[in-house]
Structures are given as C-alpha cells and as structure tokens.
Amino acid sequence: xxxxxxxxHGERITVRSGGVELLSYVYRxxxxxxxxxxxxxxxxxTLGGRQVSGYRPNDHRWHKxxxxxxxxxxxxxxxxxxxxxxxxxxxxxxxxxxxxRHDGFPVLAVADDRFTLAEELTWVENGGAExxxxxxxITVHSVDEEAGAWALDWSIRxxxxxxxxxxxxxxxxxxxxxxxxTGLQWRGPRDFTGGTVFGPEGPADSADAPDASHAGHGxxxxxxxxxxxxAEHDDVDAHSTLVFAHAPRGEEGSAVDASHWFVRAExxxxxxxxxxxxxxxxxxxxxxxxxxxxxxxxxxxxxRDRVDAHLKGLSW
Numbered sequence: 001x002x003x004x005x006x007x008x009h010g011e012r013i014t015v016r017s018g019g020v021e022l023l024s025y026v027y028r029x030x031x032x033x034x035x036x037x038x039x040x041x042x043x044x045x046t047l048g049g050r051q052v053s054g055y056r057p058n059d060h061r062w063h064k065x066x067x068x069x070x071x072x073x074x075x076x077x078x079x080x081x082x083x084x085x086x087x088x089x090x091x092x093x094x095x096x097x098x099x100x101r102h103d104g105f106p107v108l109a110v111a112d113d114r115f116t117l118a119e120e121l122t123w124v125e126n127g128g129a130e131x132x133x134x135x136x137x138i139t140v141h142s143v144d145e146e147a148g149a150w151a152l153d154w155s156i157r158x159x160x161x162x163x164x165x166x167x168x169x170x171x172x173x174x175x176x177x178x179x180x181x182t183g184l185q186w187r188g189p190r191d192f193t194g195g196t197v198f199g200p201e202g203p204a205d206s207a208d209a210p211d212a213s214h215a216g217h218g219x220x221x222x223x224x225x226x227x228x229x230x231a232e233h234d235d236v237d238a239h240s241t242l243v244f245a246h247a248p249r250g251e252e253g254s255a256v257d258a259s260h261w262f263v264r265a266e267x268x269x270x271x272x273x274x275x276x277x278x279x280x281x282x283x284x285x286x287x288x289x290x291x292x293x294x295x296x297x298x299x300x301x302x303x304r305d306r307v308d309a310h311l312k313g314l315s316w
Contacts, residue, residue: 162285
C-alpha cells in the first residue's frame with residue numbers, strides 16, 4: 001500500500017495509508033515544561049484505524065504515545081513529571097526536568113511504500129545548558145494489507161557535548177526495585193490495561209498474573225529480541241498487537257547489548273526499551289552511543305508463532 005505524508009510546518013508530520021492516519025510525529029514544543037518538552041508520536045494506529053497509543057493519561061500526564069526519554073541523567077529528568085528520590089519517593093522537582101529541542105529535519109523522504117525522516121535535536125538541562133546532541137531516525141515501512149500490519153523503525157545516536165561525563169540511570173539504579181524505566185517508551189491507550197504480554201519463549205503474562213501491580217512481570221527486567229503486547233479494544237469487537245524488537249547485533253545502529261524490557265499491563269499499559277535498568281553507565285565527553293528499535297503495529301490478537309514469522313520476513 002502507498003504512503004501519504006503531510007507536513008504541518010513547525011508542528012507535526014502525519015503519515016497515512018489507505019485513508020488511515022497511521023501516526024503523527026509532533027515536534028512542536030509542549031506547553032508544560034514539567035512534562036519534559038520533547039517530540040513524540042501520537043496518535044499511533046493500526047491499518048484498521050484502531051488507536052494503540054495513549055496521550056497525557058490522568059495517572060501520568062507526561063506519558064505521550066511513543067517517545068524517547070531518559071528518566072535519570074546526571075541529576076536531570078528527561079522523562080517528565082515527578083522525580084524518584086531514594087528515601088523520599090516521588091517528588092515534584094520542576095528544577096530537574098529537562099527538554100529535547102527540535103533543531104531541524106535534514107532528511108524527509110517519501111516513496112510509495114516508505115517514509116524516512118532524520119532529525120537533529122539538542123538535549124537541554126533545566127537551566128538552559130546544552131548537554132547532548134541527538135541524531136534521530138524514524139522510518140515507516142512494510143505496510144502489509146494482507147498481514148494487517150506495518151512497521152516503524154526508530155534509531156538514536158546521542159553525543160555528549162558537555163565537558164564531563166553524562167551518567168544514565170533509572171529509578172532502579174537510584175534505589176527503587178524493578179522500576180528501571182528509561183529510553184524509548186510506549187504508553188498504551190486505556191483499553192490496553194490488562195493486556196497480554198509475551199516473548200519468544202515462556203508463558204504469556206496478563207492481568208491474571210499473581211502480582212497484578214506488575215502484570216507483565218515475567219518479562220520485566222529481562223532481555224530478549226522482541227516483546228509482544230496484545231489487547232482487546234473498547235467500543236469495537238477487535239484486538240490489536242504491538243511488537244517491540246531490537247535491531248540484531250551487527251546491524252548498523254544496533255547496540256552492543258540489547259536493552260532490558262520495562263513492561264507493565266497493570267495498572268498501566270507501557271513498554272520501554274530500558275538502557276539503564278539495573279546499572280548506571282557513563283558517556284564520556286565527545287563520545288556517542290547508538291540504538292535502533294522496531295515497532296510492528298498490527299490488527300488482531302497475534303500469537304508467538306505469528307510474531308516470530310512476521311519479524312523474520314522483515315529485513316533491517
């Protein structure tokens with residue numbers, strides 16, 4: 001199927017196929033600094049028009065569709081919202097909340113079946129100092145009407161422009177058990193709460209998990225080539241599935257080590273590719289790191305075999 005792209009300058013880029021708005025990439029700065037101003041994708045939809053992203057839910061106003069984040073970065077919060085402080089819990093510390101500034105699109109390329117953007121961004125700490133330069137890539141491809149699915153690739157190359165190391169962590173590295181969220185994060189819509197989470201091996205987890213507050217806990221904090229999340233929608237008799245995958249090692253833009261999964265189906269539906277779940281790491285001045293991820297958006301309740309077969313049919 002062909003892809004159509006509309007660019008509302010200074011605001012957003014919208015991608016459509018078959019009359020359905022698959023996504024909007026919003027780069028206009030948000031009005032609320034406390035929510036960590038940064039570009040994000042919302043809405044995100046299947047080919048059948050089912051919305052599979054949430055935006056500013058009342059439990060976490062700073063969760064916005066699909067977005068790049070860093071929850072703990074040298075004392076700053078590029079995730080948004082409250083900051084976790086060991087021994088004190090979550091606190092509203094607006095002076096710690098940073099932002100990601102859109103600087104330009106060196107590449108916006110559209111073909112019949114593919115859309116690619118390259119974006120330049122600057123990570124700015126709360127006081128205005130520029131800490132990092134980011135080269136971001138987003139590609140929409142493999143729109144497959146027969147399979148009822150399409151794919152989105154998201155890459156990041158981040159360079160430290162400070163004269164001291166950037167230290168990446170998470171609430172878990174700060175002392176909160178199994179809360180290692182940071183990195184590329186997806187927030188699902190409300191009707192994805194209680195959905196089913198599964199990977200290439202082992203049983204699927206759902207809202208029936210023994211610890212409902214950590215439904216999806218069987219994969220929480222683990223590593224794996226991919227993770228699936230399927231749920232049934234409200235209003236319509238339909239399911240949708242999202243698949244989150246790492247670029248295979250050795251591919252351009254792939255990391256040396258795969259991120260850990262931060263995943264919950266209860267009390268909120270969310271997945272993050274966490275690059276600092278259990279351990280902090282430091283990025284030296286002038287040094288860079290890179291990651292590349294894929295999200296497959298599909299109509300229907302896919303199972304492990306269907307996910308595995310579909311991913312094997314997609315090239316990187």
